[in-house]
Amino acid sequence: MSTFDEALTLEGEDVLLRPFGLRDADAIADAMRAGEDFLPPNVPPPGEALAWWLETGAHQIPRSGRGLHLVVADPRTGELNGTIGLYRPDWPVRAAEAGYGIRPGARGRGLATGALRVLARWALRADGGGLNRIELRAGTGNHASVRVAEKAGFRREGLLRSAGRGPRGLVDQHLFSLIAADLADHDRAGQADRAGQAGRAGRAGRLVGVGVGPGDPELVTAKGVRVLREADVVLVPVMALDEEGRAESVVRAYTGKAERVVFALNDRGGVTARRAAAWDAAAERVVRAFDEGAATVAFATIGDPNVYSTFTYLAQTVRELRPEAEIATVPGITAMQDLASRSGTVLAEGAESLSLLPLTGGVEPFRAALETGDTVVAYKFGAVAGEVIEALKEAGRLEDACYGARLGLPGEQVRPAREVAGPVPYLSTLIVPGRRIARGGRL
Ligand SMILES: C[S@@+](CC[C@H](N)C(=O)[O-])C[C@H]1O[C@@H](n2cnc3c(N)ncnc32)[C@H](O)[C@@H]1O
Structure with missing residues (x-):
């Protein structure tokens, strides 16, 4: 791969990375007028050139192979909260530099860390950006940026003297990097950590039934959205594996993690063999997820999970298979x-x-x-x-x-x-x- 994807959208916990568009013109113009300092140096030009920059797609720097700039957006509203990018690509060594900035009003919520994690993971995957190394520089006095790099798993490599420009002139910078091999280490550590957390809490994971309302994605609670996004595995009941489920269409508005489990949702006449087999199979899937290190499995259900929901039977079966598992629900709006x-x-x-x-x-x-x-x-x-x-x-x-x-x-x-x-x-x-x-x- 020699250039970045042009229409890239990436999703993380509470953060959405998407291409720039004309809809961002006002936010960027406001930010520039207010002298906000969150924009990377080469994004975007001021004044009238701004509209041109957005309209012509000149901001899609991948076309020139020079890098990639994305909006750090609110996943619910799409509103621009900041920018993140990869630039100075060195294709022979498959390396690039990362830079980010968050608007002053959106700081303190971990958006930069979330955005950097998502972008770096994508960029270092062979089927993503195809890079092997991402560099990051942070001024030695820029403690917030240093924390972001560390929390996103970057390693400090050394000090670059007089390498950057701060408000009062040239500054020294810390040099950080993340390489593809680090990700495998992180994944292993993360799995061990999650399994450890489940073990330390003396339970074999947590199953949460999340009510997602009758069908309108706007009728999900903020807690429901958070639990779905934070869960290690999200299961959605469907009638057949090749059909989108009703709860699934709501879940997909918030996370791409939905995994289908087949339920005999339209069977009539009590506990049919098909129904019982479906409850058993779904419960076994939940227990397998716990065994593989998942601390939380969310199960999305239409309406409320405590009102005529198939979640009741799933929870009962999981309790039988794994009595120490914690079962919880997040209420939903009923039909x-x-x-x-x-x-x-x-x-x-x-x-x-x-x-x-x-x-x-x-x-x-x-x-x-x-x-x-x-x-x-x-x-x-x-x-x-x-x-x-x-x-x-x-x-x-x-x-x-x-x-x-x-x-x-x-x-x-x-x-x-x-x-x-x-x-x-x-x-x-x-x-x-x-x-x-x-x-x-x-x-
Ligand atoms: C298995 S119950 C699920 C109830 C759901 N847990 C709740 O809290 O509303 C299925 C019944 O809920 C009602 N229902 C669920 N979603 C609906 C929707 N989008 N529109 C109309 N009725 C709905 C219908 O009466 C349907 O027969």
């Missing part, structure tokens, strides 16, 4: 909450009760719940949708009921239940709000 919000329906007020009923066993419990006059929510009623509508009519509660299908996913529907006709998809939810006559009438 009924999402439908309440999207349809403008109040789920419960005053002294009303709120009943959530899965209708896999038929509509009788639903009919009984409608009698109370309080709020009733139905899940899993795909097979009995016609009877559900009939029951609503008989109870005189069809008018207020609202229906939602594939919430947050392509093909979403939210409408009054009276408009429902014909078969409905498995991902359908129904809310029958309590009978309310006056403001605060149920207080």
Whole structure:
């Protein structure tokens, strides 16, 4: 490989590295006006040339083989928090120099370390940047930069005298490097460390069920995102290995780590052989991950992991195989909450009760719940949708009921239940709000 990739995007913990684009023009212009010092020396030109620089792609320095400059972006918003680059490439020895800068407002959050780790790991991989050595120079008085280099695993090689320019003239610089062989050492040390951590804590790893909401990637909690990103392994349930799962599409908005495990998600009729085999296989995968050194395995599940989730059975099976494993959950937004919000329906007020009923066993419990006059929510009623509508009519509660299908996913529907006709998809939810006559009438 003799040049760097032009459209490179790399993802790390809480950091996204992406190419520069026109969207960055304002942030860069603001930073230059404010005299911020985070931009590497050769990025970018000031004034009118800035727009040209971005528009023409001149910032894609790889085209000239001189290096690579990427935006250190917020993974959620894509906003520019800093820049990182590899320059002065020496292709015969497969070496380059790394440089980075973080905007003053985004400092102190470990972004530079995270960005440097991700970029260096990519650059030193044969199937990545193909380099063997990355150099890094930090002024002897630039303690923050020295810490970043050390935390990212760079080794100090020596002192370069009068080699850089500081605010008050020429300065000495520490020379650091990271070479491809160091990465193998780091990986081994990291694995031993993680296994050690699990062993020291007296447990065989931690399984976390992470609720990722009904489908809209914006409806995942900040904690859920963090746990998914920090986990050593992220498992997502799918019906078949070649199909993207519902939880998976949400997880992929935040991390590329998703590994598919097959579950008989659409089986009916209790503990089928297929279902049991799937729980066993998934639990064995979790235990194998612990044995290979994973401290945390996250399992993503739609909605909330404690509400009709397959996570319950996985956790039970893992507990049997590895009683000392720690099991935890991160709550997620349920489909009924999402439908309440999207349809403008109040789920419960005053002294009303709120009943959530899965209708896999038929509509009788639903009919009984409608009698109370309080709020009733139905899940899993795909097979009995016609009877559900009939029951609503008989109870005189069809008018207020609202229906939602594939919430947050392509093909979403939210409408009054009276408009429902014909078969409905498995991902359908129904809310029958309590009978309310006056403001605060149920207080
Ligand atoms: C196995 S349960 C999963 C419940 C989920 N853990 C929760 O907390 O909402 C599946 C049922 O949840 C409801 N559901 C889940 N995601 C949905 C979505 N995106 N749109 C509509 N209903 C959904 C449907 O009633 C579906 O039959």
